[in-house]
Amino acid sequence: MPGLAAALVAVVVSLLVHSVVPMLPAMTIAVVLGIAAVNLPGTAVLCEGPWRAGLNFSGKHLMRVGIVFLGLKLSLGDVMNLGWVSVALIVGVVLLSFAGTYALGKLFRLEGDTPLLIATGFSICGASAIGAMAAVKGTKHSDTVLPVALVTLCGTLAIGVLPLLMNPLGLNPLQFGQWVGAGVHDVGQVVATAQTAGAVALSAAIIVKLTRVMLLAPIVGVVGGMERRRHSRLAQAAVAADPHADVSQTPRFPPVIPLFVLGFLAMIVLRTSGWLPAGLVEAGATAQDVALGAALFGLGASVRIRELLRTGVRATIMALCSWVLIAALAFGAVHLMSV
Template identity: 25%
Template sequence: MTQNTELMKLLPGIFIVIAIAVPSWFLGSFVPLIGGPVFGILLGMIIACWKRPAIYEDGITFASKKILQASIILLGFEMNLFNVFKVGSQSLYIMIFTLSAAFLSAWLVGKYLKLPGNTSILIGVGTAICGGSAIAATAPVISANDKDVAYSISTIFLFNIAAVFIFPFMGHVLGMNDMGFGMWAGTAINDTSSVVAAGYSYSHEAGNFATIVKLTRALMIVPVTLTLALIIARKKTSTGNFGIAKIFPWFILGFLAASIINTTGFIPPVVCEFLSHTGKFFIVIAMAAIGLKTHLKHIFNNGIRPILLGLFCWLAVALVSLAVQHYLQIW
């Protein structure tokens, strides 16, 4: 009886976020460079301008936390661990440098701009790994609030759009070959849709290679979130026995397990594809919920600082990727 009561408390809020997520999903399909998650968070923020009854709050909170974690697990079903070996050691070598550049820039510039620590971490992770998915995976680990997520998603979105136009132009100016440009796009552009758009606009071969590199880069979610969990657990206790179990990102283990299942072929590919698409829809649901809990005036109050941080992180990753490639003589 208690479980039924709890479920009934969640249903109104879940219903409203799904009602926002469905049109956002279709809008994202028509305009993939923007994507469903961005539409979801924007529509949510617009609707949040109107006061709503308290009956919706439990379901909205559930969607922004639990459905968000479930989405990351389901996204694992599109990951193939063999891709890590396919792209070779060179891309992994470059990723180490680009991740370091993103996190160092986020820490130093975020500190200089006096941004909240969680906002800096999320923008750094989003720039370093895979945009919105990485932000979604990291937010529960560091206990980021909805405003932090909204700032970060909005910032990453701006540079996703810019990259689609700037990267191919710069690639031609620099005279990059297909492999070099694919490596650059795959390691330095945030979101998968933008990587695909930039890569294939350069050449078919560059697009194929960029996509493989990008999917390999997405797997960096696992070590990064686990490392953050350890750091935060140590900060939260002054004793040697820190409570890692309380904040350990168990859903990341689910993501890894789903990746292994997809790689081994234990589940038919069509089922894995369905589950990964479900995960992407769940992210739209979660972003709609976060939008509903974020007021536009809070975004404007934070000013241009998150965008400046995103710009510095983005430039650092792009330039470091180019520098390491040049050293390795890839292009």
């Protein structure tokens, strides 16, 4: 309870700061507060002691709750209004971003599931996608900390850098919004970046971004299927090596699509159906902000600056390379959309 209470207080503070300074996304503020909490002498002891269980619970379980409610922001009708060419280009950007970032992770020799988690977060929807992929891969909670920190860093850089490039690159507000939606990682970061160019840019950015978010379920499903086959092969190899082995003790197969991702899909269907009253959709958006904010505070409270500087320099350089790659792919897609 103490850790959950601290996370919820951090969410309130994040939302208040965002209401005063809209340029700062509430989710980014939540991560920063978590990082500050675990690195400042006064609160570091609490993060390592009485708060730890609640912070870990927030980072894992409330993240999944937030992903479910994220589905209420998506309507298939909005996506179809983009046209098949635009949708195909957005899908292409996501797939190339995923493949390129994963290849960069391998090139920079990042360990374990880190390349996969960074690729998922950067190409789809930030920390939410990282949480979903970690669940299907069975990745330890502690191993999601670095990818979340990197997606927060690069998304925050986008808020300050991309608006400065709008005029030099010759982008009108519509094109700028499409570029932001196709190239910036987290939904909140997209909103904060695109709103600098006005309502047209913001609307375009949100629609393109949410189209990317819809690819969360199929990509997680593909990786889940591959992971399940891998476990099956390992189990068969174990039986072949020792026919008398106790197969009841082998780990259970991971789900192809986690239950909370199915919940995410169900929410998309409900939103698309038009059955939900506007008030309920708004309540779902608030629930998503609270759940994801608490989750990101919990994850941020696991980022120790000294360890990050010692072990995360190579990953940070790789993430910045990926950020440039995705921005370039998105820029090319925007020009193709305008043809």
